[in-house]
Amino acid sequence: MKKLLIACCALLLSVGSFAQDPNFYIYLCFGQSNMEGNARYEAQDTVVNPRFQVLSAVDNSEVGRLKGKWYPARAPLCRKGTGLGPADYFGRTMVENLPENVRVGVVHVAIGGCRIELFQKDKYKEYIKTAPEWMKGMLKAYDDDPYARLVEMAKLAQKDGVIKGILMHQGESNTGEKEWPLKVKDVYDNLLADLNLRGQEVPLIAGEVVNADHGGTCASMNPIIATLPEVIPNSYVISSAGLSCAFDHLHFDAAGYRIFGQRYAAQALKLLGVGLPTAEELMERTVPASTNMHGCDFPRLDQDNRAYFRLFAPDVKRLQVDVCGKRYDMLKDEKGWWSAKTDKLVVGFHYYFLLVDGFSVIDPMSNTFFGCSRMASGIEVPEGKEGDYYRTQNVPHGQVRTVTYFSESQQKFRRCVVYTPAEYEKNTKKRYPVL
Template sequence: MNRLLPVLGLLVAINFSSLQAQDDDFYIFLCFGQSNMEGFPGIPESEKGPVNPRFQVLAAVDFPEMGREKGHWYTATPPLSRPPAGLSPADYFGRALVAALPEDKKVGVINVAVGGTKIELFDETTRESYLADAPDWLHNISSAYNKDPYARLIEMGKLAQKDGVIKGILLHQGESNTGDKEWPAKVEAVYQNILHDLDLDAVDVPLLAGEVVAADQNGKCASMNEIIRTLPETIPTAHVVSSEGCPDGPDDLHFSPEGYKMLGTRYADTMLPLLKD
């Protein structure tokens, strides 16, 4: 029995060391969705930096162009998702948060998004059937996450929890589900799965969902915003971020860099009072 004591002591030391490594002042946010969360290609030189090193990104893919390796933290210089993405709402969400929070707080984001996808790709019960009929370009994009972006989000989330505390989930998706009245229920299923798989409590980890390009910008999917605005009726801890007045690009589907800046700042403005609560 006495020979077990050194082993038990070692295990206690390891567990204590692991607990000590987690930084309660490192606020982490999961970001997922389709192309507007991914970041539409095109980053103005003025937006490439310098970025406050208190704002970090956990690389969800190997990203040799940026000198990033999957599963490691880096200063959050855009793009935050994968090559060849661009500026996204996550960029100015993080920049605005670190500017507003005390100097001892850090912000980290994990961005796993797939351009053009429906929400079904993030639900493990519908992913395979959805991909079975998906076009080649969607297979090509999702292959960055081994065609299972939800699993990658959870994998990275578990890694991040060793370093900090998950404080919220950011969603920007809906264009490919335009008109789908079941979308709020589908989002709820994904949200509940995330909470379960990462052992999180909805009260502590709200869901922030951004509207798609608005009607005042001639958004092609603007009608989806009526459905997005109903999300808190299905998810009490959900908050909708308005896209009204956020400039878009020529295709009327993606935001312009200025639009991403405005929308990302609105995500941060929505999150800040929730952090104080």
């Protein structure tokens, strides 16, 4: 009995040595350069909700991170010298649509240019022997075993939260290999086993490479990627259709990564039972802007003064909305509808433009106004009750009258404007001052 008590106490101490938060959702991210982050991040990518965190897999002096520590997940998430990737806006979209008590963390390990074999436990050593010189420095950051580093960091993350899924973007370096899905399954199965995870509870979410609609160099790999769910039951493929890319047609650009990350998040949220609002649901909780063209439902405003834009433009490759100098990338669905939501806007009038593949135009659904030295679209963000002092109220009102009279001094008819108060007609004997 005494030994049993001691064993139970030891178990309780081991369990109680860390505080695992069931509302801290962890996602493992791995792959090659598109997951690593190939686009230069911009100012907007360095501001992040602290509920979105990254467990640094390496020391990174660029942003002051130490290996094995949690930090707010501002770009770059991977290593020093990398850029914006899909994981950045995956996390942002997740925390934006999950309850306030839920945090999201990512464990991020990726190597630009690598084949999937680099993450296979029984093949990575042979693969590293043939790795190009430019890759060896990246491999050294992970002690020449990125898979082991991913598992090491994932085990640390499990002390703080719960692994909810695995995000992958890889395939360019294995283009045309029909056995690629089986190799991915090998990596996925090893992660489940090494981290004591259950496949039905931890989905694999994989993204397509740059699509053929943007001249993707490796677009022929997408039909192979599409077969992943046939090999891994709890896996999902995220479309890259319509996403803008870099000049090399191998990597997405910053706008493409932002939208790609949102698409990854939409799938993860769906698996959690949280759907992104449909256009119909959005219209139920927002109101059209007073500055819209007659009969146009968008732009719209919510009670927090965020503006919502929605346009149908299936042939456009990139669409942004520029509100007073701040640009918001619009998300394109597979039917050709683009949508965007702004930050909270201050009360008052805002000029805005649409950027269609980089060319600035006015919004056909907005009235036009002259501003910024040219014709522009505009959106009026109304005041709340604090603006009642100048709004028309249901109280007695006076009148402004135009009176024509004959001036004896000038010997001609003249016109004057006179304001009479509300009670003027009721008390015709009362005299009033005149200005």
